[in-house]
Amino acid sequence: METIVHVEKLRLKFPGDESLLFKDLSCSIKKGEKVLFLGPSGCGKSTLLEVLSGIIPNSVEVPMKTECLQVPSEWGYVFQDPDSQFCMPFVDEELAFVLENLQIPRGQMEGIIKSHLNQVGLELENIHTSIQTLSGGMKQRLAIAAVLALDPNVLFLDEPTAMLDPVGTKEIWEVIKDVGHDKTLLIVEHKLDHVLEIVDRIILFNAEGEIIDDGKRIEILSRNKTIMSKQGIWYPGVWDHFVEDFEWLQQECPEIVNPSVICLKQFKGFRQKKEKICVNDVKVHLGEWIVVKGKNGAGKSTLLHSLMQFIKTKGHYSLYGKSISNGKWLNQMMTFVFQNPEHQFVTNSVYEEIAYSLRIDKRDEQEIADSVEELLQIFHLTMHKDKHPYQLSMGQKRRLSVAASIIGGQQILLLDEPTFGLDSKNTFALLILLEKYIQKNKTIIMVTHDLKIEEYFASRVWTIENGKLIKDELVKKANVKTKHFTGVK
Numbered sequence: 263m264e265t266i267v268h269v270e271k272l273r274l275k276f277p278g279d280e281s282l283l284f285k286d287l288s289c290s291i292k293k294g295e296k297v298l299f300l301g302p303s304g305c306g307k308s309t310l311l312e313v314l315s316g317i318i319p320n321s322v323e324v325p326m327k328t329e330c331l332q333v334p335s336e337w338g339y340v341f342q343d344p345d346s347q348f349c350m351p352f353v354d355e356e357l358a359f360v361l362e363n364l365q366i367p368r369g370q371m372e373g374i375i376k377s378h379l380n381q382v383g384l385e386l387e388n389i390h391t392s393i394q395t396l397s398g399g400m401k402q403r404l405a406i407a408a409v410l411a412l413d414p415n416v417l418f419l420d421e422p423t424a425m426l427d428p429v430g431t432k433e434i435w436e437v438i439k440d441v442g443h444d445k446t447l448l449i450v451e452h453k454l455d456h457v458l459e460i461v462d463r464i465i466l467f468n469a470e471g472e473i474i475d476d477g478k479r480i481e482i483l484s485r486n487k488t489i490m491s492k493q494g495i496w497y498p499g500v501w502d503h504f505v506e507d508f509e510w511l512q513q514e515c516p517e518i519v520n521p522s523v524i525c526l527k528q529f530k531g532f533r534q535k536k537e538k539i540c541v542n543d544v545k546v547h548l549g550e551w552i553v554v555k556g557k558n559g560a561g562k563s564t565l566l567h568s569l570m571q572f573i574k575t576k577g578h579y580s581l582y583g584k585s586i587s588n589g590k591w592l593n594q595m596m597t598f599v600f601q602n603p604e605h606q607f608v609t610n611s612v613y614e615e616i617a618y619s620l621r622i623d624k625r626d627e628q629e630i631a632d633s634v635e636e637l638l639q640i641f642h643l644t645m646h647k648d649k650h651p652y653q654l655s656m657g658q659k660r661r662l663s664v665a666a667s668i669i670g671g672q673q674i675l676l677l678d679e680p681t682f683g684l685d686s687k688n689t690f691a692l693l694i695l696l697e698k699y700i701q702k703n704k705t706i707i708m709v710t711h712d713l714k715i716e717e718y719f720a721s722r723v724w725t726i727e728n729g730k731l732i733k734d735e736l737v738k739k740a741n742v743k744t745k746h747f748t749g750v751k
Contacts, residue, residue, distance in 0.1 A: 266416060266446050267291035267314050270330040274309065274318075276653060277325070283309060283471050293415075296447040296460050298479070301467030302494045302685040303657025307450040308342055311418050314448065315339055334446070337416040338409035342424065342450075342656045342683065343602065344401040353379070353396075353404060354389040360411045378407040381441075383433050395533065398425040398601045398679070399558025406434060416446040421656070423453060424682040425601070427557050427711045432456055452496050452685065458483075468493055494687025501714050504690050520548040523674060523705055524569070529577035531568030538573075539564045541731045544724075546674075546707065551700050553716045554709045556726035562709040563601055565726060566676045569707070570598045581674075597670060601678040601709075603663035604652065612654070612662055613638070613647040619670045637665040640695060642688060656683040664692060668699070675699065677708040681715070693719060 272287040283306045291297055291314070299307045312318040316333035319326055341347045350356045357375045366374065375389060384403040393401065402425045409417065419438070423431040435456035438447070442460070451457045464482040466475040474489065475482055483497060490497045524546035531539040539561040546552065554562050568575050571592060579586045586592055600606045609615045616637055620630045638644040641661040646654060651662055660683050668675060675696075681689045696706060697719065710716070716723060716737070725733035 263292040263294070265290050265332065266293040266334055267448065268330060268332040269314060269328055272310075272313065272326065272328045272331075274306075274313065274324060274326040278649060278653065285472070287471070287473060289465060289473065289476070291446060291448060293446055294444065295463055296442070297449065297463045297465060298457060298461040299448065299450045299465050299467065300482075300495055301471075302469045303452075303683060303688060304655040305467045305469050306471035306655075307467060308420050308655060311339075311420055311448060311450060315418050334416040336414050337418060338412045338414035339418040340405055340409050340420060340422040342420045343604075344398070344405035344425075345602070347405055347408070348393055348401075351392060351394070353384075353386060353391045353393060356393065356404060356408055357411055360408050364412070374411070378411050379404075381410065381437055382407045383430060397559040397563060399427065399430060402426055403430070403434070403558070406437075410437075410441055414445070416448070417442060419447065419449045419451070421451055421453075421683065422449075423451070425558070425679060427555075428713060430558055431711075435460060452683070454496055454498060458498070466490075466495070491686075494685040496686045500686050504686070505718065520550075520703075522547050523582055525578065525580045525583075527578040529568070529579055530575060531564055532574045532576070533564070537729065539568055539726075539729050539731075541565070541577075544731065544734055546705060548673075548705060549700060549703045550705050550721050551696070551719055552705075552707045552722045552724055553720040554707060554724045554726060555711070555716065560726040561729040562726050563678050564729070565731070566598065566678055566707065566709060569676060570596065593672075595672055596674040596676065597667045597672040599663050599667045599675070599677045599680050603656075603659040606663055606666070607651040607659075610650055611647065612643055612649055612651060615651055615662055616666045616669055618666065623670070633669055637669060640691065641665045642691075657685060657688065660684055661688055661692070668695075674705045674707070677706065677710075679709055679711070681710065681712060 268290045270288045272284045273282055274284045275282045299310065301307055309318065312322065313326065314333060315337055318324045348356055350359050354375055357378060358371050361371050361374060379386065379389065382403040384400060384407060393404065396404065402422065406422055423434050426434060431453060439460050447460065449457060449461060458479060461479055463477065464479050465473055466482055466486060468474050475486055487497060491500070491503065522545040526541045526544050529541045530537050554565060556562050567573050571586065581592060581595055607615055609618055613634060616634045617630050620633060638647055643658065643661060643665070646658060651659060654662060660680065664680055681692060684692065693715065700706060720737055723735050723737050724731055
């Protein structure tokens with residue numbers, strides 16, 4: 263079978279790093295193969311995709327050396343962050359840009375554009391919609407549609423469904439399976455439920471970016487469970503093993519008697535003068551872990567943005583009994599973790615990013631140092647503390663964004679998809695840290711598509727549909743008592 267992608271003895275080092283990311287790494291991909299790159303976050307999977315496509319060093323200059331590098335002449339790439347690949351401001355223009363490069367006549371474009379949007383399940387009233395008004399999941403669908411419109415022979419897919427809800431994730435992998443049957447697929451993905459049905463080969467990496475196994479899907483998974491567990495690599499059944507490592511007390515959720523910390527009545531959030539979220543009457547209490555769920559574009563992130571007063575709101579909104587009118591006071595009581603971690607970075611190093619809010623509060627330098635070092639260890643960022651946040655992998659950026667948000671000790675934590683892009687070890691470490699946060703009688707409101715988080719950690723679930731909170735339900739919660747989970751103090 264023809265070799266279509268090949269690298270031999272790859273050495274690569276990002277500026278400022280003390281050590282090489284790859285040390286004489288070699289691999290080959292045959293035409294038509296469906297290959298999954300699997301490993302812990304930060305091990306270099308996304309970087310390797312960029313090398314094998316030629317993005318590095320042709321478009322992104324990174325010092326590297328190989329004895330041989332063969333990249334495909336025709337390929338499409340879906341990035342981890344969909345915003346990074348858009349060229350145009352509107353949905354139809356983004357796809358038209360692709361079609362123009364394929365020399366498709368203008369008169370045929372509208373029908374083709376609608377067909378591709380329908381293919382990926384992106385439903386819009388008007389295809390001439392600003393991309394920046396789309397939710398993260400909708401942007402991800404658009405990015406996939408734009409790449410599929412190219413009809414390339416080789417597809418590089420870097421966590422293409424990370425921001426999608428469970429239904430959307432399944433739909434997209436079915437589309438990729440359908441259109442990719444005669445293509446070469448190189449995939450980086452943490453969510454394995456559906457991708458394993460597509461791939462026939464897995465290349466397994468350790469945390470140092472070394473290939474530790476390479477072979478048929480079933481063989482790799484069966485003989486590497488121990489090392490995958492230690493490295494924090496997702497594999498089928500990892501949640502079950504996580505649960506078995508703890509004492510879980512399944513019990514009926516008691517009636518909430520704690521005082522309310524948030525009260526909303528006829529509360530509405532607006533974007534460009536259009537109502538995007540509405541909550542009729544709801545109270546949030548101390549010690550609750552509320553999971554917010556719903557389809558992509560339903561208004562979940564908009565709800566959090568409304569609570570943080572990032573957008574215009576109307577109606578009654580009180581925090582600890584006080585009407586919200588002072589943004590500074592709100593920020594002292596509530597903190598927010600963005601869906602895209604890069605949106606909140608304000609400094610030039612990982613260390614200073616975590617320390618930033620404490621410096622604003624003029625905390626003692628020793629207190630700052632102790633607090634930052636503790637979070638660096640918990641989130642496995644110690645060795646990266648001098649890096650610029652943008653030099654981190656997506657999973658590392660996500661960990662940094664959470665660490666920087668919780669260090670201030672606010673009573674209410676709003677999180678927008680905090681676990682996407684994380685390997686299993688860091689996902690579980692974060693969840694246990696948040697559970698300890700709850701045990702201190704603090705409050706979490708979390709947007710997530712992960713049904714396991716809802717099952718094992720939520721005390722209450724909000725369902726958002728078409729910009730409205732349509733369901734508010736108390737749920738059974740399994741309380742976690744940590745025993746010996748690596749990485750959590």
